[in-house]
Amino acid sequence: MKILVLTGSPRKNGNSNILAENFIQGAIKARHEVVRFDAAFKRVHPCIDCNKCRTNENCVFDDDFNFVKENMSDSGMVVFVSPMYYFGVSTQLKAVIDRFYSINEKIHVPKKAALIITYADTLAKEAEPIKKQYEVLLSYLGWQDMGQIIASGVWTEGAVNNTKYPKMAYDLGKNL
Numbered sequence: 001m002k003i004l005v006l007t008g009s010p011r012k013n014g015n016s017n018i019l020a021e022n023f024i025q026g027a028i029k030a031r032h033e034v035v036r037f038d039a040a041f042k043r044v045h046p047c048i049d050c051n052k053c054r055t056n057e058n059c060v061f062d063d064d065f066n067f068v069k070e071n072m073s074d075s076g077m078v079v080f081v082s083p084m085y086y087f088g089v090s091t092q093l094k095a096v097i098d099r100f101y102s103i104n105e106k107i108h109v110p111k112k113a114a115l116i117i118t119y120a121d122t123l124a125k126e127a128e129p130i131k132k133q134y135e136v137l138l139s140y141l142g143w144q145d146m147g148q149i150i151a152s153g154v155w156t157e158g159a160v161n162n163t164k165y166p167k168m169a170y171d172l173g174k175n176l
């Protein structure tokens, strides 16, 4: 299966990217094909609701979202990876998700999905908004959840290395 991994952290060696890498290693071990899009290091203009994508074939923005568009169609799975920023996903990842609008008619097809988030606090309820958005998005698109890694209590860059979460991410990728 081809897997599209969308990450949202600007910290190259940050916690969510560490988990993304572990997930990817597990998935490769299980012989899946993985393509990765690091939104924080790409040019993705926020959607401006011009609705040109409803009349024209293409979005008015010809930017790095093209990579997502091209790889989405033949990917059987999409993985959302993000740090928590004020109880939501990072702006960088949200900009990518909002641009789904321009390919909305093409992505209501069965796919698998997973969610990986990292955050500093330890209260489970703080992760509920992100989990809920992910679940409603999947329900809207008709995609199937394959697993969620909600890594709490990790603040500084690399703190997640000393936790159970990297192995969980690896196993998620390996056992798909």
Ligand SMILES: Cc1cc2nc3c(=O)[nH]c(=O)nc-3n(C[C@H](O)[C@H](O)[C@H](O)COP(=O)(O)O)c2cc1C
Residues within 6 Å of the ligand: 009, 010, 011, 013, 014, 015, 016, 017, 082, 083, 084, 085, 086, 087, 088, 118, 119, 120, 121, 122, 126, 154, 155, 156, 157, 158
């Ligand atoms: C702008 C910003 C907002 C944040 N908001 C939250 C938050 O609402 N709750 C929380 O527990 N941590 C919050 N954090 C901490 C990060 O979620 C945490 O450090 C996370 O592990 C970062 O992941 P990364 O290393 O992959 O970027 C915030 C950090 C930043 C920079």
